[in-house]
Amino acid sequence: xxxxxxxxxxxxxxxxxxxxxxxxxxxxxxxxxxxxxxxxxxxxxxxxxxxxxxxxxxxxxxxxxxxxxxxxxxxxxxxxxxxxxxxxxxxxxxxxxxxxxxxxxxxxxxxxxxxxxxxxxxxxxxxxxxxxxxxxxxxxxxxxxxxxxxxxxxxxxxxxxxxxxxxxxxxxxxxxxxxxxxxxxxxxxxxxxxxxxxxxxxxxxxxxxxxxxxxxxxxxxxxxxxxxxxxxxxxxxxxxxxxxxxxxxxxxxxxxxxxxx
Amino acid sequence: xxxxxxxxxxxxxxxxxxxxxxxxxxxxxxxxxxxxxxxxxxxxxxxxxxxxxxxxxxxxxxxxxxxxxxxxxxxxxxxxxxxxxxxxxxxxxxxxxxxxxxxxxxxxxxxxxxxxxxxxxxxxxxxxxxxxxxxxxxxxxxxxxxxxxxxxxxxxxxxxxxxxxxxxxxxxxxxxxxxxxxxxxxxxxxxxxxxxxxxxxxxxxxxxxxxxxxxxxxxxxxxxxxxxxxxxxxxxxxxxxxxxxxxxxxxxxxxxxxxxxxxxxxxxxxxxxxxxxxxxxxxxxxxxxxxxxxxxxxxxxxxxxxxxxxxxxxxxxxxxxxxxxxxxxxxxxxxxxxxxxxxxxxxxxxxxxxxxxxxxxxxxxxxxxxxxxxxxxxxxx
Numbered sequence: 001x002x003x004x005x006x007x008x009x010x011x012x013x014x015x016x017x018x019x020x021x022x023x024x025x026x027x028x029x030x031x032x033x034x035x036x037x038x039x040x041x042x043x044x045x046x047x048x049x050x051x052x053x054x055x056x057x058x059x060x061x062x063x064x065x066x067x068x069x070x071x072x073x074x075x076x077x078x079x080x081x082x083x084x085x086x087x088x089x090x091x092x093x094x095x096x097x098x099x100x101x102x103x104x105x106x107x108x109x110x111x112x113x114x115x116x117x118x119x120x121x122x123x124x125x126x127x128x129x130x131x132x133x134x135x136x137x138x139x140x141x142x143x144x145x146x147x148x149x150x151x152x153x154x155x156x157x158x159x160x161x162x163x164x165x166x167x168x169x170x171x172x173x174x175x176x177x178x179x180x181x182x183x184x185x186x187x188x189x190x191x192x193x194x195x196x197x198x199x200x201x202x203x204x205x206x207x208x209x210x211x212x213x214x215x216x217x218x219x220x221x222x223x224x225x226x227x228x229x230x231x232x233x234x235x236x237x238x239x240x241x242x243x244x245x246x247x248x249x250x251x252x253x254x255x256x257x258x259x260x261x
Numbered sequence: 262x263x264x265x266x267x268x269x270x271x272x273x274x275x276x277x278x279x280x281x282x283x284x285x286x287x288x289x290x291x292x293x294x295x296x297x298x299x300x301x302x303x304x305x306x307x308x309x310x311x312x313x314x315x316x317x318x319x320x321x322x323x324x325x326x327x328x329x330x331x332x333x334x335x336x337x338x339x340x341x342x343x344x345x346x347x348x349x350x351x352x353x354x355x356x357x358x359x360x361x362x363x364x365x366x367x368x369x370x371x372x373x374x375x376x377x378x379x380x381x382x383x384x385x386x387x388x389x390x391x392x393x394x395x396x397x398x399x400x401x402x403x404x405x406x407x408x409x410x411x412x413x414x415x416x417x418x419x420x421x422x423x424x425x426x427x428x429x430x431x432x433x434x435x436x437x438x439x440x441x442x443x444x445x446x447x448x449x450x451x452x453x454x455x456x457x458x459x460x461x462x463x464x465x466x467x468x469x470x471x472x473x474x475x476x477x478x479x480x481x482x483x484x485x486x487x488x489x490x491x492x493x494x495x496x497x498x499x500x501x502x503x504x505x506x507x508x509x510x511x512x513x514x515x516x517x518x519x520x521x522x523x524x525x526x527x528x529x530x531x532x533x534x535x536x537x538x539x540x541x542x543x544x545x546x547x548x549x550x551x552x553x554x555x556x557x558x559x560x561x562x563x564x565x566x567x568x569x570x571x572x573x574x575x576x577x578x579x580x581x582x583x584x585x586x587x588x589x590x591x592x593x594x595x596x597x598x599x600x601x602x603x604x605x606x607x608x609x610x611x612x613x614x615x616x617x618x619x620x621x622x623x624x625x626x627x628x629x630x631x632x633x634x635x636x637x638x639x640x641x642x
Contacts, residue, residue: 057533083535092527095387096637098575099525107526110519111535145637159526163534 008035008195009070009085009166011056016065018051018219025051026219028065031197033167038189038196040206043216044240049199050091050171052216056197057088057169069167083111087160088169093152094144101147101155102140105131108162130161134188150181157188170198174205203257207231208249215239231255301584304577308591312369315598319365320357322606332357359497365598367495367503368615371560372570372597373590374507378552379567380574380589381514384521384582385545386439387528388453389572390630393553394564395454396438397461398431400468402557403488405430407468410484411475424502428554434460435550490563490616492601503559510552511590517545518582525580563616565623566593572630 011033018026026048033039041049054060056067058074067074074082087108094104108130109123131137134154139147144155153173160168168189174182182202186209189196200206206213207227215223215230217239223230236244236257243260299307317336321329331349335357338345375393382391393399405426409415415422441456468488475481487494514521520541523531528538556563570593571585578584597615600622604613 054529059529059532078535079532079537080535083533086533088530088533090527090529090533092529094526094530095389096634097383097389097525097580099580103522103580104526107523107530107534110523113519 007166008193010035010068011086011167011195011197012068012071013052013056014066014068016052016055016062016067018048018055018060019063020051024063024219026055026062029216029219029221030065031214031221031224033195033197035166035195036193037211038198038209039212039214040210041197041199041214041216042201042203042206047216048219049216051219053088053169053171053197053199054090057086057090058082059090080111083163085165086167086169087163087165089156089160089171089173091171091175093156096145099144100141101131101136101144101151101158102127104144104155105136105140105158105162108159111163126164127158127162130158131155133161133192134158149176150178150184153177153181153185154188157185161192165194167195167197168192170196172199172201174200174202203231203236207254207256208252227255231257233260298579299577301578304588305591308588308595312591312595312598315595315602316365316369319368319598319602320361322602323356323361324610325356327353327356363497363500364492364495364601366500367492367560368598368601369594370500370504370507371492371556371563372566372593372595372600374503374510374552374556374593375563375566375597376570376574376589376593377507377511377514377586378549378556380571380582380585381521381545381549382567383571384524385542385549386442386453387525390454390568390627390634392565392568393431393549394562395461395568395627396435396457397459397464398435398438398550398553399557399562399564400461400464401434402427402431402554403562404464404468404471405554406558407471407484407488410480411471420499420502424555424558427558428551430464431554431557432547432550434464435546439546486614487561489614490561490619491604491612491614492560492597493605493612495559499559503555506552506555510548511586513548515583515586517541518586521545521582522580561614561616563597563619565619565626566597568630569623569626570596572626 013029013031013033016026016029017024029048029052031039031052041052043049051060055062056074058067058077058079061075069077069082069086074086106123106127109127113120113123128137128140131140134157136151136154136158139151144152147155157173170189173185173189177185182205186205189198190209198210200210210227212225213223213227213230214221215235222239223235231246233244233246236242236246245258245260247256247258248254249256317329317333320336321327321332331353334345334347334349335353338347339358379392382393382396383389385391386396405428406423408430409422409426417425438453438456438460441460442453472481472484475484520531520536523534523536524538524541526534532538570589574585574589574592578588597619600618601615604615604618607613
């Protein structure tokens with residue numbers, strides 16, 4: 001399945017703090033994502049999930065601490081060389097410019113290209129394979145802005161795949177998707193065996209798909225561990241202020257979160 | 262993918278007919294058959310042919326009408342002496358080469374330049390409604406040029422001073438409009454266009470104020486004519502600077518086309534794909550201002566070309582800037598040459614300002630675009 005001869009990399013967030021204006025939005029967050037592991041970042045709105053992700057994909061410089069990709073500080077790499085090893089999906093859609101799904105996916109090849117002129121054959125092949133992996137190859141020439149939400153998200157994932165990254169950073173990849181597409185997108189990501197750091201809102205999805213879950217609240221890590229270790233009634237009550245009942249999925253064994261009363 | 266029904270949209274053959282819609286949100290508009298585009302080389306060849314025809318016709322038509330075949334022969338003879346036998350009256354050489362050609366060339370250069378600038382601006386502000394005229398950049402350039410023309414402060418000579426002043430004016434305006442439109446949150450279409458129009462009004466008023474202080478009525482008339490947009494003043498000596506700036510500008514834009522593509526994906530995404538967005542945009546703003554400034558200094562504010570041409574071109578060749586830019590340059594040159602032909606023949610012997618003509622076509626086009634965009638934004642909600 002994999003055109004990924006690329007090895008999954010290690011993402012090491014070390015003691016990262018971030019200040020925006022006067023406010024410290026992240027304080028001393030440490031989190032290591034092992035090669036091939038998927039870690040979900042959960043937490044209430046404003047907890048600093050996006051901020052943490054932005055430091056990881058080098059769009060926000062931490063005020064202290066470092067983010068290391070296979071041991072190298074991401075801010076010491078050029079943007080382009082980082083883009084060849086780490087792909088990110090910010091919560092952002094391309095502007096309406098007559099782009100086709102193929103155009104969007106092909107953007108993932110840009111960090112690998114030099115000079116002017118057309119794409120090389122290899123670029124075209126990788127773009128096509130990436131679209132095939134998200135099952136959008138047959139829609140390659142449809143206009144991007146007329147795709148459904150789920151299809152758009154899959155095309156954006158194809159763009160990330162075309163970068164041939166060792167690490168994926170996803171900011172709410174299931175936002176605005178219906179249940180089936182949420183499930184499909186995460187299944188796909190999981191199947192890639194790429195190191196993944198993903199901000200997620202839905203705790204049940206996080207429990208079902210992530211190896212470990214990192215709970216952020218007010219910019220601090222309040223829990224980090226396997227879904228079973230982390231998703232407990234006292235913790236959720238403390239972090240979200242909501243009473244919950246934690247069950248166990250009858251077949252997968254993953255914890256399930258239900259509202260209490 | 263494991264979720265059974267996902268294939269519903271993708272399983273049909275690459276269809277010529279409209280592809281079936283995925284269940285769920287209904288498509289707001291019909292799916293146009295964009296799979297059947299004309300091949301890119303054919304588009305270039307067709308537009309190149311159209312440009313050649315436009316040049317020849319434009320040179321043939323005027324107060325004295327010349328046979329187009331002779332006009333073509335004069336041109337060919339200039340470029341490849343010995344290919345044709347000069348069997349035409351000697352006056353044809355003067356009319357074609359000395360009188361009409363500079364004007365046609367300037368129209369072509371400005372048409373190509375404005376279209377390229379419009380294309381780049383739309384990507385830079387991520388908004389398909391951008392245009393050097395609508396964003397007020399042309400007005401800023403005009404104000405700069407008017408200021409030095411009226412004050413007579415030609416410190417760098419009569420040719421270079423207005424250009425430098427116009428460049429400064431356009432640069433300051435672009436930065437101001439961009440800052441106004443993006444301050445305090447996301448830059449929306451409405452904010453961008455309103456900021457552009459507001460700044461444009463203020464700058465035009467300032468230019469008028471300056472003009473009202475001008476003593477020389479003759480100078481006043483000529484400046485008024487020029488600010489409305491015209492290539493009537495073209496001479497051979499005014500051509501080299503705009504030609505060089507537009508050609509080099511086009512080359513740089515083409516060289517940076519991949520990054521322009523990325524910017525359309527969004528600022529944050531472009532950053533994660535390897536682009537230093539801030540530095541890139543700054544450099545592009547300087548380039549776009551330089552091109553606009555120089556063009557306005559020689560031809561005034563000619564609006565809407567930079568809005569209409571990129572749209573037409575994207576429908577023809579898609580969104581990739583490596584294709585859009587050369588195609589837009591060709592189409593823009595052809596369009597403005599023909600528009601100038603109309604400007605000097607429709608009401609002959611009177612001339613209509615070129616800027617007035619392009620606004621007459623561009624205004625309705627702009628309204629159509631606005632409505633289309635509003636429809637799509639509603640459909641997304």
